[in-house]
Amino acid sequence: MTMICRLEDVKIVDFKATAVGVVEHRGDPKRLGDSIARFIAWRKHNHLHPAQSATFNLLYDDPDQGDPAKFRLDLCAAVERETDDQDYRVVRKTIPGGRCAVLRHIGSDDHLGQSMTFLYREWLPQSGEEPRDFPLFLQRVHFYPDVPENEMILDLYLPLK
Numbered sequence: 001m002t003m004i005c006r007l008e009d010v011k012i013v014d015f016k017a018t019a020v021g022v023v024e025h026r027g028d029p030k031r032l033g034d035s036i037a038r039f040i041a042w043r044k045h046n047h048l049h050p051a052q053s054a055t056f057n058l059l060y061d062d063p064d065q066g067d068p069a070k071f072r073l074d075l076c077a078a079v080e081r082e083t084d085d086q087d088y089r090v091v092r093k094t095i096p097g098g099r100c101a102v103l104r105h106i107g108s109d110d111h112l113g114q115s116m117t118f119l120y121r122e123w124l125p126q127s128g129e130e131p132r133d134f135p136l137f138l139q140r141v142h143f144y145p146d147v148p149e150n151e152m153i154l155d156l157y158l159p160l161k
C-alpha cells in the first residue's frame with residue numbers, strides 16, 4: 001500500500017526535549033535485527049514498556065544509499081529515571097526540543113521512504129522553513145507486534161530552525 005501525502009498533512013509543533021536511552025546501530029542495515037534485540041532486552045530488563053516509555057528512532061542515513069558499513073541509526077526509549085545500561089551498551093542522549101514539522105505515517109516501514117522523501121522534496125521547499133542541524137527522527141506510536149504491520153503508526157519529525 002502506497003501512502004499518499006498532502007501538504008496539509010504536515011503540522012508544525014513544538015517538540016519537548018526528551019531524555020532517551022539509546023542503542024546506537026552502526027554498520028550494515030541487514031544487522032539491525034541484532035541491535036533491535038539488544039534494545040528490546042534492555043527495555044524489558046528496565047521495565048520500560050512502550051506504553052509508558054515513548055519509542056524513537058534517530059535517522060542519520062538512508063539504508064538504501066551509501067556504504068552499508070557506514071549506516072547509522074539510533075534506537076531510543078524515553079527515560080525519566082536511572083536504568084541499568086552498561087550490560088546492553090546503552091548510552092544517554094537528549095532529543096532536543098524545538099520546532100518540528102510532523103507527518104504521520106500509517107503502515108509498514110517498507111513505505112517510510114516515501115513519507116521522508118515527501119517531507120524533504122515536496123513539503124520543505126514549499127513551506128518557507130529551513131531544517132535545523134539535527135537528524136530526522138520518528139516516534140513509533142503503535143507498532144508491531146502490538147498491531148499488524150499495515151496498522152502501524154509513527155510520526156516523522158523534521159527539526160526546523
